[in-house]
Each structure stands twice: as structure tokens, then as C-alpha cells.
Amino acid sequence: AQSVSQHNHHVILSEAASLELGCNYSYGGTVNLFWYVQYPGQHLQLLLKYFSGDPLVKGIKGFEAEFIKSKFSFNLRKPSVQWSDTAEYFCAVRGQSNTGKLIFGQGTTLQVKP
Amino acid sequence: KAGVTQTPRYLIKTRGQQVTLSCSPISGHRSVSWYQQTPGQGLQFLFEYFSETQRNKGNFPGRFSGRQFSNSRSEMNVSTLELGDSALYLCASSLAQGGRHNSYNEQFFGPGTRLTVL
Numbered sequence: 001a002q003s004v005s006q007h008n009h010h011v012i013l014s015e016a017a018s019l020e021l022g023c024n025y026s027y028g029g030t031v032n033l034f035w036y037v038q039y040p041g042q043h044l045q046l047l048l049k050y051f052s053g054d055p056l057v058k059g060i061k062g063f064e065a066e067f068i069k070s071k072f073s074f075n076l077r078k079p080s081v082q083w084s085d086t087a088e089y090f091c092a093v094r095g096q097s098n099t100g101k102l103i104f105g106q107g108t109t110l111q112v113k114p
Numbered sequence: 115k116a117g118v119t120q121t122p123r124y125l126i127k128t129r130g131q132q133v134t135l136s137c138s139p140i141s142g143h144r145s146v147s148w149y150q151q152t153p154g155q156g157l158q159f160l161f162e163y164f165s166e167t168q169r170n171k172g173n174f175p176g177r178f179s180g181r182q183f184s185n186s187r188s189e190m191n192v193s194t195l196e197l198g199d200s201a202l203y204l205c206a207s208s209l210a211q212g213g214r215h216n217s218y219n220e221q222f223f224g225p226g227t228r229l230t231v232l
Contacts (some may be wrong), residue, residue, distance in 0.1 A: 036223075045202065046224035090157065099206055100145050100221060101170045104157035 001029045004093050013081050014113050016097035021108050022077040023091030033074040034092040034102065035065055050074065061082070061085070083114045116141065118207050118224035126230045132193040135227045139186050139207030146188040147221065148180060158221040160203075163188055164210075195231045202226040 007022035025031065035047040048059025055067040065076045074091060091105040122216045127133050141144050147170075148160040159172040163182035182192040186207075192199055206221040 011166070037208075043225040045205075046220060048132065092157075098163050099170050099205075100147050100164075100204075101159050101172075102149075102157075102221065103159065104149075106156045 001093060002093060002103045003107035004091055004103050006089075006091050008111045009106065010110045010111070012111045012113065015083055016080050017112075018024070019076070019078040019081045019085070019110070020089075021075045021089055021110070022106055023076065025072050025091075025093040025103075026056065027072075027093060027095055029095055032094045033065075033067060034094070035074075035076050036090045036092060036104075036109075037087045038090065039087045047076070047089075069073050081110070081112050083112050084109060086112045095109065118162055118205055118222055120203075120205050120224040120227050121131040122227060123225065124228045125231075126232065127195050127199060128232050129195055132191060133195060133229060134189055134191045135203055135205075136188075137188045137205030137207075137224060137231070139188070139205075140222055143207035143209050143222075145153070145208045145210060146184050146186065147206045147208075148190050149173075149206065151204055151226070152200075157204070159189065176229050185194045192229075197231050200229060202228050 003026045005024045033050040036044045037047050038044050047063050048057050048065055050057045050067045058064045061076050065074055067074050072086045091101040094102050119154050121136045132198045145164045147162040149157050149195055151157045159169055162170040177193045182188045204223045204226045208221045
């Protein structure tokens with residue numbers, strides 16, 4: 001069965017610190033990978049996505065993620081976080097089998113201290 | 115372009131009652147998926163509809179059901195509510211189901227319906 005694991009449940013950083021959130025998935029076939037963000041009181045928004053091609057994908061607000069197939073990983077990074085990045089971050093995977101079904105990780109709460 | 119809308123935004127029900135939640139996808143989107151979000155279980159897939167047909171179903175009991183109309187609007191129903199059904203129910207729409215074209219694969223989420231079961 002497909003599963004997604006996010007290693008960090010709660011991360012606290014100071015502004016300007018670098019961020020890396022881990023995500024590993026379990027799936028035997030080709031996958032599409034996503035990172036979503038949920039700001040306080042707002043709905044889920046797509047940060048970035050990977051379907052194929054360059055394994056380093058860039059998203060909105062300076063976020064990027066690297067797909068490492070051999071490690072079944074899709075870690076999210078940002079060189080310098082801001083207070084406004086305080087939010088919950090979700091990694092999600094979809095098997096490329098003509099389905100819209102997303103399997104989400106448990107989420108990581110990021111708190112950025114000003 | 116208007117986003118995904120969900121009604122109502124908040125609901126309070128008592129155990130044993132039933133509830134119907136509504137989702138209007140982005141104009142032109144034919145695929146609608148539903149998710150349940152709780153602090154303990156996170157985001158869990160409920161079901162997916164495309165062109166009025168259920169294409170996928172998550173691991174939820176039969177009390178959870180849904181349907182999609184010809185205009186792509188979708189409803190989900192939960193019968194015989196239990197305390198554990200308290201959650202945020204999210205709807206997501208996409209232009210098409212799967213496929214290889216990048217734009218078809220992105221899902222856009224609505225604000226959710228917060229259901230509280232007393």
C-alpha cells in the first residue's frame with residue numbers, strides 16, 4: 001500500500017535559518033509528488049510538484065524540492081525562512097495510474113520565530 | 115476564476131444524525147475528490163468522482179457516501195454520525211483525472227467544512 005512519511009512533526013526555526021523537511025514515500029510504480037502548505041486559517045495551497053524530468057523542482061515563495069528516486073524521497077527546502085512561512089506543510093504522493101487520489105503525510109508544523 | 119467552494123463552512127450535529135456537504139469545483143474541472151482531515155489521522159482520502167462516476171474510494175465505512183452531478187458539483191453524505199466523524203472535510207477539484215499533461219494533475223482545495231459531532 002502507498003504511504004508517505006514526514007520525519008519532522010514540529011520544527012521551530014528563527015528567521016533567516018535554512019529549512020529542510022523530509023518526506024519519504026512507499027510506492028512501487030511511477031509517482032507524482034507534491035508539497036502543499038496550509039497557512040493558519042487558510043486552505044491547502046500547492047507549493048510545488050514533481051511529475052518527471054529535472055528532479056530539482058522550484059515552487060512558489062522560494063521553496064524547492066529534490067526528488068531522489070533511489071531513496072524514495074522528496075525533501076522540501078528553503079534557504080532562508082521568514083516569519084510568514086509559519087504554517088503546516090504536507091507531502092503527498094499520487095500513483096500515476098490515472099487517479100486523482102492523493103496520499104498525504106502526517107504533516108509538519110513549522111514555526112518561525114521573528 | 116473562482117476557486118473551489120464548499121458549503122456550509124461549519125456544521126454542528128449530534129450522534130446518529132446524518133449530514134450532507136456540498137462542493138462546487140472550479141469552472142471546467144470535472145474531477146472532484148474528498149478528504150477528511152483530523153489532528154490524529156491527518157488527511158485521508160475519502161473518494162473521487164469524475165463525470166458523475168466514483169472512480170476511487172478510500173478506506174471508510176459505508177456510512178460515507180457521495181455523488182457528483184452533471185455540472186460536476188459534488189455532495190458527500192455521512193449517515194448515523196459518530197463522535198469520531200468530527201473533522202474538517204476538504205474537497206479538491208482538478209481539470210481531469212490523471213493523465214500525463216501537467217496541468218491536468220494539479221488539485222485545488224476548497225476551504226473545507228468543519229463538522230462537529232456532539
